[in-house]
Each structure stands twice: as structure tokens, then as C-alpha cells.
Amino acid sequence: MKLGIYGGTFNPPHLGHLAAARFALEALGLDQLVFVPAATPPHKNLPTDSPSPQDRVAMMELAADSLLLPKQVSVSDIELARAGKSYTADTVTQFHQKDPRAELWLLMGTDMFLTLQNWWEPEVITRLAGICTFARAQSDSVEQLERQANYLEQTFGARTRVLQLPEIVEVSSTQLRAMLARGEGQDYLAPAVYGYILRHGLYGLHPDLKHLPDRELRACSYSMIRAKRIAHVRGTEEEAVRLAARWGADQEKARRAGILHDCTKYLEMEEQLQLCRKYGIVLDDLEQQAVKLLHSKTGACVARDVYGVSDDIYWAIFWHTTGKADMTLLEKILYIADYMEPNRDFPGVERLRKLAYEDLDQAVLAGCEMSIQEMADRKLPVHSNTLRARDWLRKETTGKEP
Numbered sequence: 001m002k003l004g005i006y007g008g009t010f011n012p013p014h015l016g017h018l019a020a021a022r023f024a025l026e027a028l029g030l031d032q033l034v035f036v037p038a039a040t041p042p043h044k045n046l047p048t049d050s051p052s053p054q055d056r057v058a059m060m061e062l063a064a065d066s067l068l069l070p071k072q073v074s075v076s077d078i079e080l081a082r083a084g085k086s087y088t089a090d091t092v093t094q095f096h097q098k099d100p101r102a103e104l105w106l107l108m109g110t111d112m113f114l115t116l117q118n119w120w121e122p123e124v125i126t127r128l129a130g131i132c133t134f135a136r137a138q139s140d141s142v143e144q145l146e147r148q149a150n151y152l153e154q155t156f157g158a159r160t161r162v163l164q165l166p167e168i169v170e171v172s173s174t175q176l177r178a179m180l181a182r183g184e185g186q187d188y189l190a191p192a193v194y195g196y197i198l199r200h201g202l203y204g205l206h207p208d209l210k211h212l213p214d215r216e217l218r219a220c221s222y223s224m225i226r227a228k229r230i231a232h233v234r235g236t237e238e239e240a241v242r243l244a245a246r247w248g249a250d251q252e253k254a255r256r257a258g259i260l261h262d263c264t265k266y267l268e269m270e271e272q273l274q275l276c277r278k279y280g281i282v283l284d285d286l287e288q289q290a291v292k293l294l295h296s297k298t299g300a301c302v303a304r305d306v307y308g309v310s311d312d313i314y315w316a317i318f319w320h321t322t323g324k325a326d327m328t329l330l331e332k333i334l335y336i337a338d339y340m341e342p343n344r345d346f347p348g349v350e351r352l353r354k355l356a357y358e359d360l361d362q363a364v365l366a367g368c369e370m371s372i373q374e375m376a377d378r379k380l381p382v383h384s385n386t387l388r389a390r391d392w393l394r395k396e397t398t399g400k401e402p
């Protein structure tokens, strides 16, 4: 097993870290890469108002997830569990003890590589791990890196690799913190990391969460979900806006409903139930068992309470999973956009896509019928609101009682 260890203060993690990690994973042929945020960096003082180590781990988790390689890339909080300075020699020793047969590689940019001999116990680090470095600025000299590699080989018997990144993202966390304080720098961050910073008011940012521009609202929403769901949420947003334009609904409301509709999707049952208690949501018997039915309700509550959406957006999110009788235009739009946005792929989706632009009620009806059929096939109970939505739409579309 080849394991890459990428340590850093990650205050905050940025696209430079991610580009280097992605390339090193390939170039070294790593099986696994683990980011290790330092609790107390041994070589520098953190600015006084820095986020806690736990916040830096949480941001790193979002950044790592954005690589969409969950089986290979992870984040370790191993340095948070140790008291005192976060010496890399101790970290490498712990990884070695955990799996003595693993081939360890420590990843680092130019600045760290050039000072490795001054770290705590460099002989332990170089005995237990290969050292892989990469230039982090165009101006970094590859000859200088090669000279240092030779020096480390001769002095410590180190195994080294000097990589030339195809894409160098010239930014440091220090620069980024200054940019963020001026309202800039978002493009150097994974959107979910930016959202985390906004939600937690880090780095001197104090946004009014109830009046966020679309980009910031998106970032907040993405920071609450897994990266693999972002494409779906973006697809739902765009589909909802297109449908709103087609059917004369408020496009901006459709957009915000799409952006936030799944914001609580990844909360566990206990957290969902806590939110339901907090917001006074009364659950029926089925809902108390089925976590999948709760995120629409808790998502609506968070969207209104935290992000200040209007009542019509609240209800569109609230009903987007089950549907219901007497749906409003915005409720129908979010329901069907979620069902057939461009990333969805199931038999019949093309028909649904066409129908949604020809006859919205027929499309929502078809969506309800497909859901009911799917639940029947999987021998799962159907929520009564979906049955009511179907009956209401049958009557609406045919003029006859079902």
C-alpha cells in the first residue's frame, strides 16, 4: 500500500493544495492520500483570530471531498488528538505503526522541502517516509529543488521525488486570508469551503446569511452536502429556472428553491428529528421511520430560518419529496425539476423532460405515478401526500374524480 501524507496548516485549504494533491496521487501511483491538518504547527504562530483546528479539519474535509475521490482521499485528525506541537516525525511514526508495511510518502511544497533539515527529527521522517515535493510558484527553481533532494539523500539517506506540477495555482493561505477580508479570493477555494467560511463567519467575514447573493447562497448550500450531490443541486437549480421561465413563475425564487432544496440531505435521523422538534414539525408514523422523507421538511425550515427565504420557497422545498394535493406553480416546478434535471438517468426520464415543458401538470402526475410504482416495486410504503397529489392531478388533468 502506497500512502501519501499531505500535512499543512490549511488555514484555509485552497486550490493550490488540491491541484498538488491530485497530481501527486497520479504521479506517485498512491493508493491513498491523507490530508493531515496541523493542530499546533511547530514552525509558525497562527494569527490570533484563526479558526480552531476543528474548523480547519472541517474545511479540509470539504476541500478533500471536492476532489470526488472518496475511496482514495481522506482527512485525518490525528494531530488534534496529540498535545503540544504537531511534529511531523510523530505523525509519520503513528502512520508507520498503524501499518508498518505501507510505503509512506510525505508531500510538501517548495518552502517546506527547502527547510526539512531544520524540522524536528528529520532523520526519523526520512527513515519512515519518502519525500515528494513540487514547486508552488512558477518562479521556484527546479534546480534548487534537485540540489536539496541530493542534499537530503546524502545527509539522511532520504528517498525523494521532485514533481513538476502541470498546473501551479499561485496562492498561499496567507494571501487568501487577506483577499477574503477584502471580499476577494473566492475563486481560489472549493465553493463548499467558501460556504463554510461564510456560515461560520471566519476570516473576518460577517455576511448577512438572510440576504446572500446567489453565488454565496450556493456556496453555503454546497458546504452542507457531499460534493457528489453538488451536480444534482446545480442541475435542479438550472432546470427550475428554465421551467419558471417557461411557465411564468418567479425565476429568482425558483433558483433559490433549487439551490437550497437538499441542504439537510446528509443529516442523520437524530439530527433531522432534532430540527423537527426545534421548528415544531409534526411527523406522521411513516415520516418518523423514513429519514429520506425528512430532509425536505428540515431543509425548508433551515432555508427560511437561516437563509431568509420567503414562505412560497419554504413550501416548495417542504413538499419537494412527496408532492401534495393543490400544489402551487413553484411547488410543481421544484418537484419536477428535482425529478428530471439533466443529471438524472432512469427509464422514462426523457419523456418526463419533454412533458414538463408541454404540460406541467401531466409531468408532475407522471412523476408521482413513477414514485408510487417504484415504492411498490421496492415493497416500501408510499406517503399519503404522494397518493393525494396523484389523485388531485388526475382530476385536474382529466376533469374527472379518480
Ligand SMILES: Nc1ncnc2c1ncn2[C@@H]1O[C@H](COP(=O)(O)OP(=O)(O)OP(=O)(O)O)[C@@H](O)[C@H]1O
Pocket (backbone or CB within 6 Å): 007, 008, 009, 010, 011, 015, 016, 017, 020, 107, 108, 109, 110, 111, 112, 134, 135, 136, 137, 168, 169, 170, 171, 172, 173, 174, 175
Ligand atoms: N499554491 C500551492 N501549490 C502547491 N503547494 C502548496 C501551495 N500552497 C501551499 N502548498 C504546500 O501545502 C502544504 C501546506 O501548506 P499551508 O497549509 O501552510 O498553506 P500555505 O498556502 O503555504 O499557507 P501559509 O500562507 O499560511 O504559509 C505545504 O507543504 C505547502 O508548501
Ligand SMILES: O=C(O)c1ccc[n+]([C@@H]2O[C@H](COP(=O)([O-])O)[C@@H](O)[C@H]2O)c1
Pocket (backbone or CB within 6 Å): 006, 007, 008, 009, 010, 036, 037, 038, 041, 042, 043, 044, 086, 087, 088, 089, 112, 118, 119, 120
Ligand atoms: O515537524 C516539524 O518540525 C515541522 C516543521 C515545519 C513544518 N512541519 C509540517 O509541515 C506541514 C506544512 O506546514 P505549513 O505551515 O506549510 O502548513 C505541516 O504539516 C507542518 O506541521 C513540520
